Amino acid sequence: MNTTICIIDDHVIVRQGLKQLLEKISDYQVIHEFDNGDDFLDALPLHPNPDIYILDYSMPNKNGIQVLKELESRQEEYKVMLLTQHFGEDIIDLAYHHGARGFLHKNCSANELKFAIDNIKTVGYTNVVDILKRIKNFVPKPNKITEIPILSERELEFLTYVCDEREPTYDQIASYMNINIRSVELLRLALFERYNIKSKVGLVLFSYNFKLTRPFL
Known part of the structure; x- marks a missing residue:
């Protein structure tokens, strides 16, 4: 295609x-x-x-x-x-x-x-490695979230893979998590909708801003 x-x-x-x-x-x-x-x-x-x-x-x-x-x-x-x-x-x-x-x-x-x-x-x-280096200099956008978000174990695992410097695709994340691609898609959409995130880069910034996963812990 x-x-x-x-x-x-x-x-x-x-x-x-x-x-x-x-x-x-x-x-x-x-x-x-x-x-x-x-x-x-x-x-x-x-x-x-x-x-x-x-x-x-x-x-x-x-x-x-x-x-x-x-x-x-x-x-x-x-x-x-x-x-x-x-x-x-x-x-x-x-x-x-x-x-x-x-x-x-x-x-x-x-x-x-x-x-x-x-x-x-x-x-x-x-190049996610470059993004991870640079986001430390970002000024976070105004966000209505004032407390550290509470994520499920599966959501945290998904977010950890999104921020992984190996840059896994969603299909690879599904394999790593031993779930199907539809389940990965549901995890992604849940975070997007709950926290008004629009992209993979947004997920990385979200994890960095609240120190939710490696390598930001």
Whole structure:
């Protein structure tokens, strides 16, 4: 099955070159293109919805972080990879805080690009180790939860695997926990709904903020 992609970048030559590269290196299909964040946001929800969004950081009117912030308020689930020449710590931290699944430099190789996209699609992010290092610098979002959340034994076990630096997929977590994938999905949805979490990165931040599981204990 093709991995479908949306590219948001204000340079036509970059979009065209990226599209040609993506469709050459794997079964990727670029199904949407936008040359600025405003047009992209105005078009939401996209039909069909792509598997991955590749978002440029430096664009007129709204930069990549501003687009991420608005996307976060409009769409529950999204997998965004930020493609940029800017790797300032503040940019990376803010992007992860607003749901980015990974970063790539515009000078990356085709193999690096493929590796990142495949990991975002299957695992949910490109490098959980980097996220775990960086979230210690995050300023937590305002949260109505004032007491340490009480989770069931199974929920804590699930959350521990989500935060595991081996980056297990949900299928692998089901295997580790000796339960079926549907049970894993129910655990995930229960935490999402109870604590207003929207992504795997959100689960990691949730565990970090309240020191619920390894490696944050």
